[in-house]
Amino acid sequence: MFLLAFNAFLRISEITRSTMNKHNIQLQSVIFQLDPLTDNPTHCRIDMQSFKHNNHQVSTIILQRNNLNTIICPVLALWTYRQMRGTIPGALFAFPNGTAISRSYFNSHLQRALLWTGLDTHRYKSHSFRIGAATHKALLGFSDEEIRIMGRWHSNAFQKYIRIPILEL
Template sequence: MGKKLAGPIGTETTLINTQSSPGASSRGETGLDITGLDKAVEFYFHHALAPSTQRTYTSAQARYLSFCTQFDITPLPLQETHLCRYVSWLAKDNIAHTTVKSYLSALRHLQIACNFPDPMISTFPKLEGVIRGIKMQQARHKTSSPKRLPITLAHLHKLRSFFASKGNEADSFMLWAAICTCFFGFMRSGEMTIPSESAFDPSSHLCFNDVSVDNIADPQVVKVCLKASKTDPFRQGVEIVLGRTNNPLCPVTALLSYLALRGNRQGFLFLFADGRPLTKSRFVSQVRDALSRLGVDSSRYAGHSFRIGAATAAGAHGLSEPVIQMLGRWKSSAYQLYIRTKLASYSAVISTEPAP
């Protein structure tokens, strides 16, 4: 006899009972019975996905359930006909074809989680054709959006002067330190900020204890331990090395000056004077506000502008591509988009380091 188990979305799947062989114990050396092992399976399967992927998949699966409810369709097992209808429904709602493909990955994951066979979505020929058609139609009607611009060394000089003009304001020291850490560390803005004030997780976000120096008396190098990142799903960790530059744009000076004001209290690294942590959205808004006050159109600058700017500046100053790839921790050749296509347009600006 088989037994019915409810899946994550309320569907049922029939499993064959697995009975122990005569005389065999249902518990192993771990002390777990079959029920305990099944719970362990679900636990590890759930944690096979990064938290950000889990959120994306949950959203995609909820949208699929809404579609199934609207059109009275049985959600699982997945069928090519229904999937073709689903992706067309998404496209009519102006969902980009790249997002549609990620939604399909979420549905594959859902079906497997509910103990149905792998749907082998990539082998559905009509679905593949529909997705290709969506991509082509969206390309024809796409309006080109302005590309993000890099933060250049010239911008950094202006930003330094802007924050220095505020005197000994603690928040200015913090923001300038965050800017230098992000730029000279080739960091994604999400790596040195947190998503929201309530989302701080000391196991993954930057903390005070993640910063070290090579010499207490005369620090020349600051090391920032990045515990988790986009290209480090297994959290092996990586050290971001910031060296003293002996010029006004010095990440070591910026970070140590901020830490002298911050003190050694534990918790998130970048804190406002009132104790609130630096979120990604607030970091971007503060940088844009500063750029606007400096007479720069800030609409085309975002958190990733620092990483783009660092790669572009490195290329303009003659660093080799393998070194740039290592500094930015790129696993693919994506960095070449910055140091090749953008270099021709921005090298003249970046290579100019105006006096502060």
């Protein structure tokens, strides 16, 4: 969930169950393209049927396989997860009984992961994945327009997400 949230600029409401469950990515919205020789995924497509400010338009997210570092590849992680998840229709991220992962469950596991790595749990929250994704793309030289499209922003609000450290002398 963490890899996908970061690499796809996802909001917490798009990957977890909440009181307003209308934006949750569904299992059938994720489609993998397989290499015909190896039967391994080369990329995946996520058709976002509903997201904040979408005005009833589908937005498609394409994630390419990271062949340089497969440990942090969101495509391979999602492929592996989907094989284990099964085919019960519903939310993409769900427990074995089909119940969608809740926001509180996600947040508690994020806090545990932060503690395990020694990071300050007060500095990082579920929204940090979108902030980190926007900042990472900016540092890689992506244009404002490219970042706006990747994050599905319709205004310049994305600019407050870009947090490039300033060196103070």
